[in-house]
Amino acid sequence: MEFRTAGYNGYAVKYSPYFDSRLAVVASANFGLVGNGRVYILGLDANGIHAERVYDTPDSVYDLAWAERNETQVIVGGGDGSIKLFDTKSPDNFPVQEWKEHNREVYSVNYNLVTKDSFVSSSWDGTVKVWDPVRPNSLLTLPTHSCTYSTAFAPRSPSIISAVSSDSHLRIFDLRTNPSSANHLVHLIPIHGYPPMPGSTYGPPRQTYAPSECLTHDWNKYRDTVIATAGVDQLIRTFDIRNPKAGPVAILRGHDYAVRKLSWSPHLSDVLLSGSYDMTARVWSDGSNANAPSRPANLGPEAWGDELGRMNVHTEFVTGVDWCLFGAEGWVATTAWDERVCVWDVRSVMNPANASRFN
């Protein structure tokens, strides 16, 4: 199924956590270079996809998050540094709440999945901010000093926040720690790998990579210490924050250009979906499920994981991917700069053996 965001190039898509038939999409004119943005609330029915609500914004919009506590509210982050809250119950087409604290483009917003009373945003101004939707100001500002493309709350903890940024690092903040000079920072993981440790004789020599911008990350929904990251160097990596110094657990190689967005499956613990500047969306297994043949550990992280399928429909860069929480386990939505929102079943791009893993 397909929907055209005519005149606007898609930037992010999210399924509603309340309804299996509702999607929100943010899109920006002129590929987000200049001009305004648009927020679409889409409904799915037997006849296809139709727009239920459309909100125009004066600047590009880059990311959105459904409010976990209120099924009608959507939070949107935009190019002018503002964060807007839209409520579909509101009769007019204006945001019901707006926060303006970030100095530069807001690249990601994500809701707290446990307490459901706060959300987190990240921006090019090098900060991550924590917000309560009922308060006019942010609760907390966490500095990263680097363009932060993506931030999220841990799915199982109300106080752990992760962020990935342009400086090729994954940061983990724990709000329970003292507000010391570390600003709640508990882990700082170089995604490209640690420099070679002098004198270390342990294990096979670790491969190192050049630092590159990290554009996206996501927490695994089942293994609550596992995070996947991806970015400019085209590789998808998984990290286990129980052992932050160990480097990536798995490295998935395959995209031909930078990876723009990734999302773990809410149904299968080892499956993730990625969208890339190579104009494809791909489904991967990180090789952690019990059915995967065990591989010798000394092959290194690149030996793990497989591409399960590849969706080739989009004709411009794929920028938004999300899994449907309900119904059949393979349904996903993707959006791209080709002004299209595609709702499709990942089983349609897989071989039958892999597809049978989805119910």
Next chain:
Amino acid sequence: MADSMCGPSSALQNFQKHSTIDRTLQQDRLISRQTPSQGFRSSGLNASHLDHEFESFQAGQLPLDHGFQQNIFQPAPPGMQQPGPANWAADFQRMNISSSAPQLQQQPYGMHAQQRLDTGGWHQDFARQQNQMADSSRNIQIPSHTNTPYNYSPMPVMGMMNQFSKITPQSELSISQQKQPAEAFDDEAFARAFEEAAQTEMESMQDPTQESTQNSTQNIEMGQDILLNESAEVLMASDDLQMTSDELLNQERIGADTIHDPFNQNEVKPEHQDPEELARTAAKLLDSVQHDQSVKFQNSQFLSLMRQFRDREKTVEGDNIVTKNGMGGYQNQEMNGERYQVQGP
């Protein structure tokens, strides 16, 4: 981390931890090996084979003196004891000579690490490496970073730019890594040989800008820091989160941070948007994808817009993208009905 929670941590304190650390397990593992060099990738089963290859390599190509040869293949005494903590830096250096140096050259091309095990001929690998680097650098003629401050919401363009140009920093890195062994040994002949190799490599890189030269120098310095005696300092820093994050501020900025450095909040936002800048950026982006002949990339509207930016057929004015006429003046867009995007409410 525990330290920083409980009170101020000092560098001295950290160093003390490292010098008093219990290394018994490591010693056990070291002693239990039959030959100490077993753990090194470039010796082991292939050692005798390699010796032969090295000799032919030496005779055929490079006038290396014997000091170097001694360094590489000097067998450590069997049953070697792990030296005390005071000597570990020297120990690391010795180990590095026999294993890390060739391995570092492999690093940017992870896929070939496996091939290496099969062939065992490291000079062949080296030659292949050179070819690959020449190949990859031929495609990429743009510098890895742009410091161009400009004022459109530059995320898509700049993001793309840096994303596509990623091969360049890699080849820079490999240049610097190849230089490392030469400098670490202070061996003139070896350095000369490597310089020749690097020279041919650089020649195939058509347009190495000043900036990338600077970058590679920086990389060399960084590499040496890690390799040489200052490694103790680095080790300490990487153990202490606070110090690491402070250090990050001094790290070379990449990607979006080169356009707008969030740490430098006082930066003046340029009010004037330079259309030339946009054209240049678009040209760089197109250069970086020009090798991609796939139908999708040929038909991409975004890339065709970039082409128009490059050819100055279109430019950004205020919040709109407008079409220029051939004379370089601006036409009234609304009269033409060509207005690209009408500003919303």
